[in-house]
Amino acid sequence: MSPESEASLKHTALSQAHRQSGARLVDFAGWEMPIQYEGILAEHRAVRADIGLFDVSHMGRFQIQGSDAVPFIDWLVTNDVQSIEIGQAQYNTMCYEDGGIIDDLLVYRLPDRILAVVNASNKDKDLKWMQEHTEGLDVQIDDLTEQTALLAVQGPKAQQLLSRLTSADLDQIPYYRFTQAEVAKSWSFLSRTGYTGEDGFEIWLPADEANKVWQTLLAVGLDLGVKPCGLGARDTLRLEMGYCLYSHEIDQTTNPLEAGLGWIVKLDKPDFIGKEALVSQKAKGLTRRLVGIKLEQKHTPVPRQNYPIFQNGEQIGSLASGTISPLLGIGIATGYVPNEFAKPGTNLVIPMREKLYEAKVTRMPFYKNGSIRRQ
Amino acid sequence: MNKKMERIGAENLPPEDRRYTNEHEWIIVDGEIGTVGITDFAQSHLGDVVYIGLPAVDTLVMQMGQLAEVESVKAVSEVYSPLSGEIVEVNVSLQDSPELINKDPYNEGWIARIRIKKPSELDNLMNAQQYHSFIEAQEEH
Numbered sequence: 001m002s003p004e005s006e007a008s009l010k011h012t013a014l015s016q017a018h019r020q021s022g023a024r025l026v027d028f029a030g031w032e033m034p035i036q037y038e039g040i041l042a043e044h045r046a047v048r049a050d051i052g053l054f055d056v057s058h059m060g061r062f063q064i065q066g067s068d069a070v071p072f073i074d075w076l077v078t079n080d081v082q083s084i085e086i087g088q089a090q091y092n093t094m095c096y097e098d099g100g101i102i103d104d105l106l107v108y109r110l111p112d113r114i115l116a117v118v119n120a121s122n123k124d125k126d127l128k129w130m131q132e133h134t135e136g137l138d139v140q141i142d143d144l145t146e147q148t149a150l151l152a153v154q155g156p157k158a159q160q161l162l163s164r165l166t167s168a169d170l171d172q173i174p175y176y177r178f179t180q181a182e183v184a185k186s187w188s189f190l191s192r193t194g195y196t197g198e199d200g201f202e203i204w205l206p207a208d209e210a211n212k213v214w215q216t217l218l219a220v221g222l223d224l225g226v227k228p229c230g231l232g233a234r235d236t237l238r239l240e241m242g243y244c245l246y247s248h249e250i251d252q253t254t255n256p257l258e259a260g261l262g263w264i265v266k267l268d269k270p271d272f273i274g275k276e277a278l279v280s281q282k283a284k285g286l287t288r289r290l291v292g293i294k295l296e297q298k299h300t301p302v303p304r305q306n307y308p309i310f311q312n313g314e315q316i317g318s319l320a321s322g323t324i325s326p327l328l329g330i331g332i333a334t335g336y337v338p339n340e341f342a343k344p345g346t347n348l349v350i351p352m353r354e355k356l357y358e359a360k361v362t363r364m365p366f367y368k369n370g371s372i373r374r375q
Numbered sequence: 376m377n378k379k380m381e382r383i384g385a386e387n388l389p390p391e392d393r394r395y396t397n398e399h400e401w402i403i404v405d406g407e408i409g410t411v412g413i414t415d416f417a418q419s420h421l422g423d424v425v426y427i428g429l430p431a432v433d434t435l436v437m438q439m440g441q442l443a444e445v446e447s448v449k450a451v452s453e454v455y456s457p458l459s460g461e462i463v464e465v466n467v468s469l470q471d472s473p474e475l476i477n478k479d480p481y482n483e484g485w486i487a488r489i490r491i492k493k494p495s496e497l498d499n500l501m502n503a504q505q506y507h508s509f510i511e512a513q514e515e516h
Binding site: 236 | 425426428444446448
């Protein structure tokens with residue numbers, strides 16, 4: 001093993017396991033990650049019908065401690081962290097002073113600390129931003145990414161599989177709640193969270209236990225149809241649900257209000273970074289909105305990020321994300337359009353390969369039959 | 376369909392009855408007509424094909440000029456013509472069932488038929504053994 005250098009890729013604790021499973025590996029945010037095993041469509045369908053297993057250990061994991069931990073995080077993010085109960089997780093955005101988004105993240109509240117899960121591609125940026133804002137506060141931030149792993153078990157049979165490997169009563173973990181639990185004889189934080197629109201869990205565990213737990217899940221779930229799933233399927237699944245992905249639907253040039261994330265922006269909080277800009281935006285009214293876009297016919301080229309959006313012969317925007325929906329068999333996409341074209345049913349045109357393809361603004365999620373348990 | 380094309384047995388042995396390009400296309404020659412498709416290696420690296428851009432009949436193609444476009448969720452890929460010629464037929468069933476390219480790349484997944492212009496160009500193509508060695512060298516892990 002050669003020593004890590006700037007140029008070499010990082011590996012999760014499951015790197016060997018991915019190779020053994022025949023994964024096609026790519027560089028994602030400096031990590032060597034599986035993009036697919038059997039194939040994106042097969043893996044996507046497995047998650048919707050049975051269970052998919054994802055290694056998401058590349059995502060950044062931080063621990064924030066100290067007597068000022070809660071107010072510190074509350075000041076940095078848009079949702080109301082003070083209101084999070086112990087054992088509860090909360091979706092958040094972290095913004096600059098101008099309201100542009102630094103990252104979207106999940107914040108978990110424990111009795112004595114806060115845990116945060118951030119995008120792999122933003123980890124260094126987020127950590128630096130957080131460190132820069134600790135002055136005068138009793139706050140310690142630890143980067144736990146390398147010493148832990150994160151697995152996602154997603155699908156209608158996810159609970160059935162996990163119940164075989166833990167004595168924790170999984171029915172006592174509602175959506176967006178988590179608990180400490182032993183899974184396949186390993187210590188873990190088990191949360192009913194995910195990025196697929198199906199029921200499922202994410203398992204935060206020590207890095208040196210990850211391979212054992214991964215192999216056990218695959219073996220014990222064989223009769224339930226469990227499949228290892230890569231980042232390719234992760235993307236098609238989240239897009240069917242209309243979930244945001246940083247550097248597509250959201251980035252530093254977009255604010256959470258126009259991204260449709262107003263529900264996690266609590267403008268009545270005393271203060272947070274970006275509050276003034278967002279209050280002002282809301283008062284002025286949004287000039288553009290993120291919308292879902294669905295093509296009108298099947299068997300078209302794949303709509304992709306940056307493809308232009310036309311309306312009445314003029315370009316009004318460009319796609320943030322796009323794919324062919326495995327479940328719907330038709331092109332689906334997202335993009336920002338001027339407010340006047342954001343109404344569902346609005347006719348759009350997406351030019352691809354020198355042909356004009358008709359599309360309509362569509363409410364998200366595109367896929368509505370997920371097993372996700374929403375309380 | 377004037378020739379019965381045999382299904383391949385072992386997954387990783389390219390069929391002997393055709394020639395191959397270094398861009399992973401194959402061609403079966405029957406008189407002056409060549410049938411073109413992409414190899415099993417190509418389809419497996421492409422992923423699930425969701426769209427194919429077929430050429431118009433009567434289009435002229437050059438050896439290793441663009442013949443068609445196939446698209447998977449991951450990427451768009453060009454398909455090149457193994458020989459120069461004129462397109463006489465395209466496999467329209469691929470438009471509604473692009474996944475045929477993945478399922479049966481050497482038979483049902485054929486892409487186009489050309490009237491061959493310069494048969495001597497065959498010398499520039501690999502036979503099954505040569506193509507097999509070529510892809511062995513390509514495989515990373």
